[in-house]
Amino acid sequence: MRRAYHVDEIRRAEADLMARLPDGALMQRAAAGLAAVAARILRDSGGVYGARVALLVGVGDNGGDALYAGAGLARRGARVRAVLLDETRVHAGGLAALVEAGGRTADETALDDAELIIDGMLGIGGHGGLRGRAAQLARAAADAAAAVLAVDLPSGIDADSGQVAGTCVRADATVTFGAYKPGLLIDPAAEHAGVVELVDIGLSALPEHAAVEALQAADVAGLLPRPSHATDKYLRGVVGVACGSVDYPGAGMLAVGGALRGGVGAVRYSGPRQVGEEILRRWPEVLVEAELPSAAGRVQAWVCGSGLPADDEYAAQRTKQVVDSALPAVLDAGALTYLDDLDLGEHIVLTPHAGEAARLLGVERAQVEANRLDFVRGLAAELGATVLLKGSTTLIAEPGGGAVRANPTGTAALATAGSGDVLAGLIGALLAAGLRPLDAASVGAYMHGLAGRLARREGPIAAGDLLASLPRAWHNLQ
Ligand SMILES: NC(=O)C1=CN([C@@H]2O[C@H](COP(=O)(O)OP(=O)(O)OC[C@H]3O[C@@H](n4cnc5c(N)ncnc54)[C@H](OP(=O)(O)O)[C@@H]3O)[C@@H](O)[C@H]2O)[C@@H](O)CC1
Ligand SMILES: Nc1ncnc2c1ncn2[C@@H]1O[C@H](COP(=O)(O)OP(=O)(O)O)[C@@H](O)[C@H]1O
Ligand SMILES: [K+]
DSSP states (O other), rough: EEEEOOHHHHHHHHHHEEEEEEETHHHHHHHHHHHHHHHHHHHHTTTTTOEEEEEEEOSSHHHHHHHHHHHHHHTOHHHHEEEEEEESSOOOOHHHHHTTOOEEEOOOGGGGTTTTEEEESSSSTTTTOOOOHHHHHHHHHHHHSSEEEEEEETBBBOOTTBOSSOOOOOOSEEEEESSSSSSSSSSSTTTGGOOOOOEEEOOOOSSSSSSSEEEOOHHHHHOOOOOOOOHHHHHEEEHHHEOOOSSHHHHHHHHHHHHHHHOOSSEEEEOHHHHHHHHHOTTTSSSEOSSSGGGGGOSSSSETTTTEEEEHHHHHHHHHHHHHSSSSSSEEGGGGOOOTTOHHHHTEEEEOOOHHHHHHHHHHHHHHTTTTTHHHHHHHHTTSEEEEEEESSEEEETTTOOOEOOOSOOOEEEEEHHHHHHHHHHHHHHHHHTTOOOHHHHHHHHHHHHHHHHTTTTOOOOOOHHHHHHHHHHHHHH
16 A cells, blocks of 8 residues: 655654654665665666766755765766756755765756756645746756656645646656655646655654555455355345436446446346346346336445436436435436435445536536545545545545545546446445445546556557456456
8 A cells, every 4th residue: 555644744754753863864864765766767778877967956855865866876976967946055965965976066958968867856845836947947857858756756746735736847757755745646746756666764653544545456456355165146245236327328338337347246237128128138147127226136235326317306216215225335427416315424435527526516627626635535524425536546535534545547548438337337346245435446446447557558448448358457466
């Protein structure tokens, strides 16, 4: 699990550790980790000795890290030049170390022929988008041919929220110290960080619960339902799908398809007869049942809403019956328009995209997109349900607070009609298989993204291709 903490939490943990260490020890640890990653990058492109390295050096400790790491590389024969953001404010010890090791200061033309640019302009002390010369240097780094390695985080991103306000550095890799920051896991900031490597500097006094966490392959593999020898189809779980309508039958099909690949023993479909017949033609294994959920056979969880129209008596009734069953459920798309007066809870997973979340909160879509973390927390708390906010970084929050999960496998290839229906079905199946709502939603999002990544290797994808690649995604994790 990758765990990210807010800046004030990291500052407190750093202060606790610094009080127990000699002056400057923490920065030396950070710089040593940074220099090791820089050396590895340079080794891949011809070696450290003689390599041209440009440092972008800010006025704070982020600049200090870059200078000490630069000194380490200079001692190994690299030609290191430091471009100072402000010559009157620079980490004096770091600069002295660099000069002593053979490095020197230079103007920004040093970026032109560098093989590696180390971005030490701003770390967790940054606020707002880059200003003045910092913005100008970020643009110069983007234009240069060199690989860019960010120190702690790409300068200019918002470490706490993942927002990007204006210009910021776009890195190929980031070396982050002590713990992840939410901005390294949440877009749009995360996509500026490249490959993120965590360097352990010994921080221990971090809060029990992270602010944001991201499952990794081993976590997901540990959570996926696995049939035991002694199981039968009912013990594996049965999921009910109350999706699709006469006008939108395809959403019902795709939700059923996602549910069939979610590791349950059986899928029951409840909906209009002609949709049920279509489903049976494609998947004879589905149990097609009554048009209303309350009349269907026993299930352990429901998926409801994909392909349900708004302002429709039958759709409202289907949603209400699913919620009244008190079973775990996914409420997607159309079902999100019928939430008034329903008794939600943590066992209900709502799956809005930014537009739907904005409507539920009475704000503009752009506001949600700019600050997804705050809005997903707010929506979960306000509606009293687990909320999965879809988008370029899908986020999942529980109503009682706690760590928000950020999905690391998202790909823009998923932005295709019907892909959300597949996701809803998949999460419903994971709920029926017994995963708790937060896990079902985050494992579902992870597998959905992984399926998207596998499918896109063969070209542009449609939602149906996700169904075809979901078994491969499972196989990859087992
Ligand atoms: N603490 C520790 O134990 C350890 C910390 N470590 C390292 O320290 C880093 C944090 O260092 P830090 O606190 O000095 O802040 P830092 O990010 O360098 O920048 C602050 C300066 O930037 C400026 N500035 C702000 N916004 C700006 C903008 N938009 N555009 C332009 N300028 C802007 C602002 O100037 P001001 O606005 O105040 O004039 C302020 O002075 C951390 O990320 C890690 O790398 C490691 O060594 C491990 C041990
Ligand atoms: N830029 C993006 N990067 C990664 N994933 C995305 C992006 N845009 C959308 N997605 C994902 O694609 C899916 C789209 O779902 P949704 O908006 O419900 O569409 P539909 O209703 O057509 O199925 C969601 O899982 C969402 O997280
Ligand atoms: K930086």
